[in-house]
Amino acid sequence: MNYYSLNRNSEKTSFRNAVIQGLAPDKGLYFPETVEPLDPTFIKDLENISNPEIAYMAIKQFVGDDIPEAELQNIVTETLSFDFPLEKVEDDIYALELFHGPTMAFKDVGARFMARCLGYFNRNRKQDAGKVTVLVATSGDTGGAVASGFLGVEGVDVVILYPSGKVSDIQERQLTTLGKNIRALEVDGTFDDCQDMVKTAFLDKSLGEKNLTSANSINVARWLPQMFYFFFAYKQLQHKEKDVIFAVPSGNFGNICAGIMAGKLGLPVDHFVAATNINDTVPQYLKNGTYSPKPSKQTISNAMDVGNPSNFVRIQQFFDQDIEALKAKFSSYSFSDDQTRKVMANIYTASGYVADPHGAVGYLGLKKYLGQNPGKTGIFLETAHPVKFLDIVEDTLGVQVEIPEQIRAVMDKEKIKRSISSYEELKRFLLDSK
Numbered sequence: 444m445n446y447y448s449l450n451r452n453s454e455k456t457s458f459r460n461a462v463i464q465g466l467a468p469d470k471g472l473y474f475p476e477t478v479e480p481l482d483p484t485f486i487k488d489l490e491n492i493s494n495p496e497i498a499y500m501a502i503k504q505f506v507g508d509d510i511p512e513a514e515l516q517n518i519v520t521e522t523l524s525f526d527f528p529l530e531k532v533e534d535d536i537y538a539l540e541l542f543h544g545p546t547m548a549f550k551d552v553g554a555r556f557m558a559r560c561l562g563y564f565n566r567n568r569k570q571d572a573g574k575v576t577v578l579v580a581t582s583g584d585t586g587g588a589v590a591s592g593f594l595g596v597e598g599v600d601v602v603i604l605y606p607s608g609k610v611s612d613i614q615e616r617q618l619t620t621l622g623k624n625i626r627a628l629e630v631d632g633t634f635d636d637c638q639d640m641v642k643t644a645f646l647d648k649s650l651g652e653k654n655l656t657s658a659n660s661i662n663v664a665r666w667l668p669q670m671f672y673f674f675f676a677y678k679q680l681q682h683k684e685k686d687v688i689f690a691v692p693s694g695n696f697g698n699i700c701a702g703i704m705a706g707k708l709g710l711p712v713d714h715f716v717a718a719t720n721i722n723d724t725v726p727q728y729l730k731n732g733t734y735s736p737k738p739s740k741q742t743i744s745n746a747m748d749v750g751n752p753s754n755f756v757r758i759q760q761f762f763d764q765d766i767e768a769l770k771a772k773f774s775s776y777s778f779s780d781d782q783t784r785k786v787m788a789n790i791y792t793a794s795g796y797v798a799d800p801h802g803a804v805g806y807l808g809l810k811k812y813l814g815q816n817p818g819k820t821g822i823f824l825e826t827a828h829p830v831k832f833l834d835i836v837e838d839t840l841g842v843q844v845e846i847p848e849q850i851r852a853v854m855d856k857e858k859i860k861r862s863i864s865s866y867e868e869l870k871r872f873l874l875d876s877k
């Protein structure tokens with residue numbers, strides 16, 4: 444399997460190289476050259492197949508010969524060592540809970556898969572090839588998932604950039620308290636500033652020896668494993684007689700783009716709904732046909748505060764840049780913090796289900812679409828445990844959320860971080876570290 448750059452100005456490359464490089468040399472995102480649908484009997488039989496086996500079948504063509512079969516099976520089995528329950532919230536509406544992993548955010552799967560792939564590639568690199576540095580910008584949850592996923596991986600250093608004052612206390616603890624090969628930089632700026640610094644570093648030739656790579660969803664090893672969720676949801680859906688709609692709370696649009704890939708592999712999905720907060724670049728594009736990225740605005744669903752979603756180019760590629768073809772399969776709506784809080788309260792009153800602000804945005808998108816297209820089964824992705832947004836959830840619902848073990852473990856550890864405010868400072872930090 445080869446990957447090409449969506450900017451079409453770089454050589455094609457293998458899975459291994461795409462993972463190690465992150466972004467193509469021409470700044471483009473890597474995209475698989477071919478996608479072979481899976482055997483339809485496999486899809487029909489999902490109920491009887493284990494999660495690791497489903498994941499292995501879904502991912503293997505994208506890895507090709509770069510990781511041997513037994514090793515890849517190991518990697519997916521270790522990656523998926525927790526549950527992905529589908530919870531009924533009301534008639535024909537389900538929440539797919541993706542927060543049962545070590546950092547209680549859906550990004551655990553992508554981070555764990557990528558860390559293990561990189562660990563495997565590193566074991567097979569020459570001794571003198573030097574360490575790989577994973578450089579990652581986070582709007583909240585990526586940092587913790589990457590820190591936990593990569594902790595202790597031989598030959599890999601991790602540097603996490605996060606916007607000062609714009610992530611929750613628990614999120615900050617998850618990425619600043621682990622130590623070892625994980626270091627955190629607090630950036631005086633927004634998430635977009637963090638992301639821009641990371642992109643600049645990748646193109647900076649004077650950092651060549653650092654072997655920088657990305658663990659954001661631009662990296663194919665972070666992006667592609669997210670398609671597993673859609674298979675796991677479908678597997679658990681008992682009544683499949685109605686069309687299935689997935690609503691995904693979206694920021695960088697990596698998760699929903701992986702869902703579209705699951706559809707390309709043959710999973711029967713009728714329609715995708717990308718729900719956003721007021722960072723509405725994509726909903727606006729679908730409305731008026733112009734794509735104009737804007738600086739990100741802060742909201743209560745902070746992991747989606749993205750003004751220029753990096754994976755949208757991949758979604759456009761799936762539909763050959765044809766906006767009408769895209770709209771036939773994909774809708775996108777934006778919602779305010781007020782609407783989000785109201786619906787969190789409504790869901791709780793009606794069903795007792797506690798949704799976090801991100802899941803609630805997904806629910807809003809689902810309801811909006813189903814309002815215009817009734818008679819279907821809807822699944823919204825619950826991307827974070829409510830405890831990760833404790834203040835907002837407790838304040839909005841008037842309930843107390845029990846703090847799970849994974850979170851309690853970081854609550855009173857000391858935060859260790861360095862503050863930076865410019866690219867020059869980031870560069871010096873990278874060059875000074877051994």
Ligand SMILES: *Cc1c(COP(=O)(O)O)cnc(C)c1O
Nearest residue numbers: 584693694695696697698746826
């Ligand atoms: C990252 C994240 C999202 C957005 O996912 P994308 O793949 O960037 O669209 C949604 N919810 C939570 C909790 C997240 O951490």
